[in-house]
Amino acid sequence: FIVDKGNHRHFMEKEIYEQPEVISHALSNYVDFHSHTVKPVDAAIDFKNLRGLAISACGTAYLAGLVGKYWFERYARLPVEIDVASEFRYREMPLSKDQAALFISQSGETADTLACLRYCHDEGLKIGAIVNVKESTIAREADAVFPILAGPEIGVASTKAFTCQLAVLASLAIAAGKARGTISPDEERQLVKSLAEMPRIMSLVLNAIQPQVETLARDLSKYKDVLYLGRGTSYPLAMEGALKLKEISYIHAEGYAAGELKHGPIALIDENMPVIVIAPHDRFFDKTVSNMQEVAARGGRIIFITDEKGAAASKLETMATIVLPNVAEIIAPMVFSLPIQLLAYHTAVFMGTDVDQPRNLAKSVTVE
């Protein structure tokens, strides 16, 4: 069928705004919105008896997997080994049949990810595939397919596929926790209830932050380097924010674990390199704020992406503070993806780059 941009200037913009709808669709495949429980998972992946999980993917899909690692370890007490597919396939990692392997790919055709799948298959592991394209090679070769149901993603920079991958990973981590008895029925209900609230919250956020992010993007487009910081699940998000910015605006950006700041990147801090800090008011908030203080004390300019509680708790002067609603920890990565996607998008629009087809990039990398 025909996919058009609707009222949007670019596919990327359309795909950013589609997220509340597609994520709701994705979730409905994995959770029951009425009983607030997870639906049974394909029996090919026996979460109850697994000793560990190996996850592999490339680019944005890899960063979704990294968020998933935090969830599987926290909610299901399931150890996760994760690497980018181009490393995973050559690492000669010891694998065993009581592990399962999960591969995440929007296209389902990425060459390195497919090679890892085949490697794990030959080692006798059960294979799960989190894909958007259900007819893809990766889906065909998997024992269990977990579709993300995002609909066609045309923009080369992945947006809705990322948040739908996260929604599926969160649902699977809850299902794994349930199967392994590491979360109680009450915790399951609370977590699923939070997931169910997410589409509505994402709609609110998209409408609320757009004008501020557009203004901020105009300022950001004047810089050559940007540092993104985050802790916990905000760390993979910091890397995703940096990846989005690099891909479409061609601004050099790095995503770092906030705690790593003083182990190197702090040497770069000056007024010419904005530092974007992703910090919802979670268990790590105070630690991240102390990293922000280190940035401020060295004349660094801070763009603070936080929630209402976080904004009230921090007294630091910033270049801009983007305030999102207070949300449950499990949905923060999806909700906080919205400002980083929009910031990259509007920055690229100001710079006049080819947003949907950035230079040198292909939507699907089918060669090694």
Ligand code: AGP
């Ligand atoms: C994301 O914005 C990228 N264009 C890229 O990193 C992408 O996520 C990666 O190539 C993986 O693609 P896949 O999900 O189709 O396997």
